[in-house]
Amino acid sequence: MTADEYLREVLDSQALGDESDEIKALQKHRADVEKLIRDNFKDTALTIRYAGSKAKGTMNKESYDLDIISYVSSGDNTAGESLEDIYGNHKKALAKKYYVEPKGSALRLKGCDPEDLGVDFHIDVVPGRFTDETLTDAYLYQSGGDKKRLKTNLDIHLDHVRNSGLIDAIRLAKLWKVRNSLPIRTFVLELAVIKLLTDKKKKSLSAQMEHFWTELRDNSANLTVEDPANPNGNDLSKCLDDNLKSQLAGAAKRTLEQIDSSGWEAVFGKTEKQEKVARVEILRRAAAVATPSRPWLPKA
């Protein structure tokens, strides 16, 4: 199997079909959050949409978050006069069902019932207000930092990723981030992949990834990324500081060494596409020598 065939298998194994349990659960979460918001802002014209990897087509089965935007129309003050009010009122609305943790422009939802107190549901809600009637650019409130207002454009972000021609490389980079516990924001990683591989789109996937890691290993100190929706107004340098660059360089160096010494499977694990029967047979063999422990659920 070639390196590219192997990487395709890695991506296939991480794919989430529309009918998968994970996607159905995600859709239910979105419906719950949307209902909660709409019930609280009955008189408000709201645009609620998927915004993260679900919308970009970059989801990996191993780890994903649910990002939802909730934007108010430009002339609508029913959800709050200022951006801070809109943010705060969304926080109040969501707090009826969740523990809400402010996280930059987003509100991260966590459990608030005694049995799930503080459990991270990996759902981010981003409130905002469209700048005009074209429903394109939007202003977000920033709970931290010097500037309290951030201009953005969801469609530019989505198009930047979706039309990058680098979806596969982005998905592999995201998987690499998870496997190596790298604390880089996914949005920043996506921008870095696109920046470093823009002129490598015609290369094979394995060549793209090797180039990406080589650049991180050798030139991460010079790496900068720009928000395509707001290149001058949204300073991302804090999201890619020297400490993080050093971590990325170290992980990239180790990864390239792994490829060199042990092959690609050392990076993402063995994902040899086995016939279902063969896989089940291996699983059965594994079970035969495993500790025979039976799961139990406390509640009947």
Add this chain to the structure above:
Amino acid sequence: MTWQRDDPALYEQEKAEVEGHFPELRFVVENSLVYVRGSFAVMFEGQVLDRYSVELHLARNHPAGLPVVRETGGRIPRRDDRHMNTADGTACVLLPDERWRLWPPGSPLLRFLTGPLHSFFLAQTMVEEGEPWPFGQWAHGAKGIFQFYRELLKTSDLRVMTTYLDYVAAKKVKGHWSCPCKNGKKLRDCHFDQIKELRENISRKDAERSLSTLKAAGASAVEMTEPTSTVQRREATREESSG
């Protein structure tokens, strides 16, 4: 109580062992609580069969208490039949009363990861592939407790079972007490050694909890006869065919 502050050497030892065996897992201390996070590999003969994103929240009284386990990748549906708590997403890895068999109190955390936790995720992968639970599963709630003690004590008599649990949960046990097997003998002349062994293996807290759960459920805990393990299933099939 923060075990990692009370016993920093143990913390370093657990961290080194776990991170050495599972390089994609990391120890993190947040608000005085210890978490183990990262990608958990399901392995067989040096081959990674599957991976799950996990978070283990180690008990404040670790290693006495059981870790709380969560699958953080959102891969396993939060459904009762997958042994995932629907409300908080915690994984129901084992029945606490059975802990002594799988991860005795005081054992290294690595043993929990390579033992019951590995089996739990291996089983999840097999169920995802359409296979039955490879090691069987306990029924939910009181019925599962009943199943466990039925196997352990070899009795289906709920009254006998609860008396055993009463004795395990008691602060002290006296030899002149009646034996829970109800044969009229004193404990010292009958199942005293068995009670002693049970008390060594099952914590009073777990016994108390199981006792109250069984008492609350009453006869409804017994209203099931489904074999629970692969072995039992095979035995049941054999009995059916020979009967």
